[in-house]
Amino acid sequence: MDLTATHPTEVAASARFRLVWLVAALLLGVLPARADLRIVAPSGMPPGKTISAEKLWQEFDRTLPPGVWVSPLESREYAVISAQWLRRAFLPALSEQMKTLWAHGIPEEDTAGNCSGFALVCRLMLGLSAMEAHARAPATATVIVHQDRPFGGLSATKEDHCVAYVLTDEGPWIIEAQSGAHVAVADYPNRATIKLVSVH
Numbered sequence: 152m153d154l155t156a157t158h159p160t161e162v163a164a165s166a167r168f169r170l171v172w173l174v175a176a177l178l179l180g181v182l183p184a185r186a187d188l189r190i191v192a193p194s195g196m197p198p199g200k201t202i203s204a205e206k207l208w209q210e211f212d213r214t215l216p217p218g219v220w221v222s223p224l225e226s227r228e229y230a231v232i233s234a235q236w237l238r239r240a241f242l243p244a245l246s247e248q249m250k251t252l253w254a255h256g257i258p259e260e261d262t263a264g265n266c267s268g269f270a271l272v273c274r275l276m277l278g279l280s281a282m283e284a285h286a287r288a289p290a291t292a293t294v295i296v297h298q299d300r301p302f303g304g305l306s307a308t309k310e311d312h313c314v315a316y317v318l319t320d321e322g323p324w325i326i327e328a329q330s331g332a333h334v335a336v337a338d339y340p341n342r343a344t345i346k347l348v349s350v351h
Contacts, residue, residue, distance in 0.1 A: 188255060190272065191248060192279035193240040198286035200231040200320055207290055207318070211348060214323050214336045221348045222292075229290035230281055234319040241280065242331045245273060249329060266313040267293065269328035273315040290318035294325065297344035302334070303327025312341075316348060 202210070204224040211221050232241075249269070257268075270293045277289045298305065298312040305312070305327065315326040316336070323336040336342060 189251070190275055190279065191244065192276040192283070193244040194280065194283050195236065195240060196230075196280040196284040196286060197233045197236055198230065198281075198284040200233075201228045201287050202231050202290055202318065203228055210318060210323060215348065216343055216345055219345050219348060222350050225351050226288050228287050229318070230287040232277065232289055232291070232317055232319050234321040234324075237317070237319060237324075237333075241277070242326075242333065245276060245326075245328065246331045248272060248276065249331070266329070270294075270313040270315045273326060273328040277317065292316040292348045292350045294345055295347040295349075296341045297346065298341060299344050300340040302340050303332030304330040311346070 204227055207224060207229055208221070211219075215221070252269075252272070274289075274291050274293065277291050281287065281289045292315070294314050294316045296312055296314060298308045298310055301307045302325075303314075315328055317324045317326055317333075321335075324333045325336055325339045325342075326333045334340075
């Protein structure tokens with residue numbers, strides 16, 4: 152007689168327990184990992200005007216303070232964004248997107264839901280709009296700046312901060328993604344403390 156043998160009912164019960172445990176582990180492990188966040192980008196971006204990588208470099212040199220590091224440019228041409236479309240369609244959509252993030256308890260300090268993440272959301276929305284329009288990659292970048300002066304509803308934190316750079320057909324803008332505030336780079340109150348521009 153094999154004393155290690157197990158009764159069939161015990162085997163079935165053990166299998167059912169393992170199955171229940173596996174399902175519970177999957178539910179506990181997988182469901183909280185879902186972000187459940189939707190990024191909605193407006194359509195109708197005018198796809199017409201473009202700028203070469205060389206001229207975009209010249210635009211950075213012309214409008215940014217000396218010594219600002221700019222990342223390499225991977226594309227040969229970039230889409231110049233219509234300022235009228237930005238005001239009419241994109242900035243209201245960005246404002247609604249921020250409300251959606253706030254409804255999920257974002258922003259949070261020391262998490263992905265910070266100024267860098269918001270600047271990336273702004274750029275992602277522009278990229279999705281460009282895809283829908285079959286346009287070139289938009290001439291946009293993340294800007295790291297020392298927030299010496301208040302701008303866009305944010306105080307002078309005296310810390311590093313991220314905003315979005317967008318080249319429009321009216322010239323380059325800085326957009327504070329959290330509020331949708333925008334200004335020409337030349338009039339940006341923290342222009343002198345821009346540290347880095349990352350296009351890709």
